Amino acid sequence: MSVSKLHIRTFGCQMNEYDSSKMIDVLKNSHNLSLTDNATDADVLLLNTCSIREKAQEKLFHQLGRWRKFKEKNPNIVIGVGGCVASQEGEMILDRAPYVDIIFGPQTLHRLPNMLNDALNSREVSIDVSFPEIEKFDHLPEPKSNGVTAFVSIMEGCSKYCTFCVVPYTRGEEVSRPLNDVVEEVTILASQGVREVNLLGQNVNSYRGLTDDGLDTDLALLINIVSQIDGIDRIRFTTSHPVEFSDSLINAYNDVPELVSHLHLPIQSGSDRILSLMKRGHTALEYKSKIRRLRKIRPNISISSDFIIGFPGENDEDFNDTLNLINEINFDKSFSFIYSSRPGTPASSYPDDVELNIKKQRLALVQKTIDESTESISKSMIGSIQKVLVESKARKDDNLYGRTENMRNTHFRGSDNLIGKIVDIKILNARGNSLIGELVN
Ligand code: SAH
Ligand code: F3S
Numbered sequence: 001m002s003v004s005k006l007h008i009r010t011f012g013c014q015m016n017e018y019d020s021s022k023m024i025d026v027l028k029n030s031h032n033l034s035l036t037d038n039a040t041d042a043d044v045l046l047l048n049t050c051s052i053r054e055k056a057q058e059k060l061f062h063q064l065g066r067w068r069k070f071k072e073k074n075p076n077i078v079i080g081v082g083g084c085v086a087s088q089e090g091e092m093i094l095d096r097a098p099y100v101d102i103i104f105g106p107q108t109l110h111r112l113p114n115m116l117n118d119a120l121n122s123r124e125v126s127i128d129v130s131f132p133e134i135e136k137f138d139h140l141p142e143p144k145s146n147g148v149t150a151f152v153s154i155m156e157g158c159s160k161y162c163t164f165c166v167v168p169y170t171r172g173e174e175v176s177r178p179l180n181d182v183v184e185e186v187t188i189l190a191s192q193g194v195r196e197v198n199l200l201g202q203n204v205n206s207y208r209g210l211t212d213d214g215l216d217t218d219l220a221l222l223i224n225i226v227s228q229i230d231g232i233d234r235i236r237f238t239t240s241h242p243v244e245f246s247d248s249l250i251n252a253y254n255d256v257p258e259l260v261s262h263l264h265l266p267i268q269s270g271s272d273r274i275l276s277l278m279k280r281g282h283t284a285l286e287y288k289s290k291i292r293r294l295r296k297i298r299p300n301i302s303i304s305s306d307f308i309i310g311f312p313g314e315n316d317e318d319f320n321d322t323l324n325l326i327n328e329i330n331f332d333k334s335f336s337f338i339y340s341s342r343p344g345t346p347a348s349s350y351p352d353d354v355e356l357n358i359k360k361q362r363l364a365l366v367q368k369t370i371d372e373s374t375e376s377i378s379k380s381m382i383g384s385i386q387k388v389l390v391e392s393k394a395r396k397d398d399n400l401y402g403r404t405e406n407m408r409n410t411h412f413r414g415s416d417n418l419i420g421k422i423v424d425i426k427i428l429n430a431r432g433n434s435l436i437g438e439l440v441n
Pocket of ligand 1: 052053158164165166167201202203239240266268306307308337338339340341342
């Protein structure tokens with residue numbers, strides 16, 4: 001039996017988006033599958049799942065329920081489930097969805113071609129959710145960009161074991177890609193027109209890729225080397241942990257102008273008591289002191305964070321510490337989530353004792369506070385001249401679209417040949433996360 005069209009739905013983080021793009025690449029290569037946005041057209045349906053919070057997990061079975069109807073009409077359709085729920089649940093997914101054909105984890109997506117063959121030939125369920133170290137990257141086709149920015153995975157997994165988090169269990173422990181593999185991938189992307197790379201991993205500042213001579217490197221050195229690749233004008237990295245936000249990394253903000261003045265450094269809570277229950281390994285003061293040193297080098301750097309609201313035991317005082325910290329740091333656009341107990345994590349044995357309506361009130365207050373500071377940062381940019389990487393034509397009008405270093409969507413008039421260039425834009429107006437500006441010269 002032959003298959004020709006692939007449809008993928010992706011839930012969760014940027015890492016999952018990245019993995020989905022690699023699934024498309026491998027199946028294009030092996031089975032000449034073409035991508036369709038329309039699930040009803042597809043013969044192969046893949047779901048890339050997320051298990052970071054409860055809701056993310058429920059979405060899986062909702063979606064599978066819909067796809068089941070397609071399969072009742074056409075039994076030849078192949079349905080696959082990948083990502084972190086697949087990794088955690090494995091064949092238990094079949095208890096609720098016995099019509100699934102393939103179950104694969106974040107580290108085995110390169111084995112999809114064989115798994116698809118098995119499903120097509122024998123119609124038996126094919127399951128592989130193992131962690132074969134970093135083998136995945138050795139089996140992926142050459143990267144292809146479709147724009148001026150690209151993600152490049154530099155490490156997989158996480159060994160921090162924050163007490164609330166499933167990632168170490170679903171993606172495995174930290175493994176870094178060798179330095180030259182990363183450099184080679186960025187070089188290829190740059191030759192295809194990529195100007196901005198986002199170095200990706202669950203905890204990128206623990207990056208320890210080896211050189212060809214077997215020497216250790218760190219993220220700061222990698223950033224230095226990537227900045228020297230022809231065509232690379234901007235470097236971002238996602239995401240990092242405060243403990244390993246080292247002096248060498250802080251110094252990279254001094255040495256590497258390509259490193260953007262925007263940093264996502266999740267703190268989760270402003271209360272030392274809660275930080276310790278989360279096993280984050282640092283205090284609020286230690287976090288603030290790193291930010292202070294960074295702002296000495298880059299006074300205007302924009303800082304964003306993730307926050308967990310209503311962690312077990314969080315009282316009014318703990319919550320106020322979080323609010324005060326948000327005001328003190330003046331965080332830019334950030335993410336906040338109500339705590340969700342995850343099976344198998346240490347925190348799942350702590351009593352989840354904050355009432356739901358209190359959690360909701362606290363979440364609303366945090367989000368309002370962050371929205372206000374985001375808005376005031378945007379407003380403070382009016383009149384300034386910003387470096388904008390021009391990405392494309394705007395969707396709705398004749399304008400060009402690009403982003404500032406602190407990720408503001410920016411619209412302005414200009415000719416198409418500016419796409420792919422960094423231009424100076426004077427900001428005229430600001431609303432929420434969007435700016436309107438005009439070209440300077
Ligand atoms: N190192 C990754 C962490 C991935 S999880 C990163 O920093 O991006 C992304 C965010 O999800 C975390 O920073 C945390 O704020 C949130 N999160 C993780 N586990 C959670 C849980 N059990 N409940 C609520 N939010 C959670
Ligand atoms: Fe999760 Fe903590 Fe790692 S949030 S991804 S265990 S740094």
